[in-house]
Amino acid sequence: MLPMTDATAARRAPHDRRRGLMLVLSSPSGAGKTTLSRRLLSQDDDITLSVSVTTRPMRPGEVDGVDYHFIDRPSFDRMVAEEALLEHATVFENSYGTPRAAVEATLADGRDVLFDIDWQGTQQLADRARDDLVTVFILPPSIAELERRLTTRAQDSAEVVAKRMAKAADEMSHYAEYDYVLVNEDVDRTLADLEAILRAERLRRRRRLGLSGFVNAMREGAGR
Template identity: 70%
Template sequence: MSAPSSASALIPRRGMMLVLSSPSGAGKTTISRALLAEEDGLEMSVSVTTRPPRPGERDGEHYHFIDVARYMALTKDDGLLEHARVFENYYGTPRAPVEAALAMGRDVLFDIDWQGTQQVAEKARADLVSIFILPPSVGELERRLKGRAQDSDAVVAARMAKAMDEISHYFEYDYIIVNDDLDRSIADVRAILRAERLKRARRIGLAGFVNRMRGAEE
């Protein structure tokens, strides 16, 4: 993992919400795992869901598993940054743990689609940094999906149709990365993260740091 520089560590900052979105097969999950393994101060957002746990899933790690009554209470109290119903189940991002992490200067990684990103932007645009991962071509995306050998041709066709819809929302994101080389794409996302961490608006301790420097000279 990379450690922050000593100068940066002297200046407290507010964390950010780093959103990675992409159509299935574009490489978002692989990039996310690399970021979490390499970057200090970055944690994955854990969503709530009303569906039952699947084999191997652990509460608090993969999801926070809650009942419908609790979910509805969270939506009523504006306790979710984004939420959606998928088939018969509900999903959402709890606001409180994310805001606590940001206040401590930690960054939170989100794996959500363009609709979820829109909702987060409406509630906390200043804390949001959004990145859309594009495949290098439609043909390459289809090849990757078929290469998984997990889905039928009909399922692959459905995923491709959904991918085209998702890609049409690319312009809503702050940054666009074409994932034609995985190592370079990971490096590009890390570069974005480093640059965004240095933004003056997030470095809430900057004024105090400068004032102390000026005071030492007087």
């Protein structure tokens, strides 16, 4: 579990004070996790997106510091050496990683952090902060639908689409390592399931920092 501080959000009632959680969404590229992430973030003020650092080139329409922090290879390697990343992985010759400091501060403030990372990064987070972690794997309804989505979004060349399809089988083989698995046949239904998971995980007793004091105060009042 990451280090705890007393900087929990003051806006909550004492019994609602809680430590934030890390919500991981993983899937083969094209299964819909980016759409689900955007919709969840747009309607829930208590969760924020973890902005990763990456060595890959910026794509058209992306904004540095919003989509990713785009850095060069020496800077990335330095962050790894200094243990400034909670997790990092290399995918298609490009490296990605999660800056540690920003995540720790957000969790201590009682807010959640959403991660769009692969199974390798998820394993690293589990090694470092399992008690703070909730993991969800998103599956496509079929391989044919996955290929259709990758092709119609027109972001990658045919060669890259072929590589992503070849990698999908390996990625999907890791589904059993996750807490929850959702099949994204309908994005509205999948989003509703994801919201239900988040609501339940926020209520876990170990995350509710103010609950012990709240109960003790009631016990003292009842004993008078």
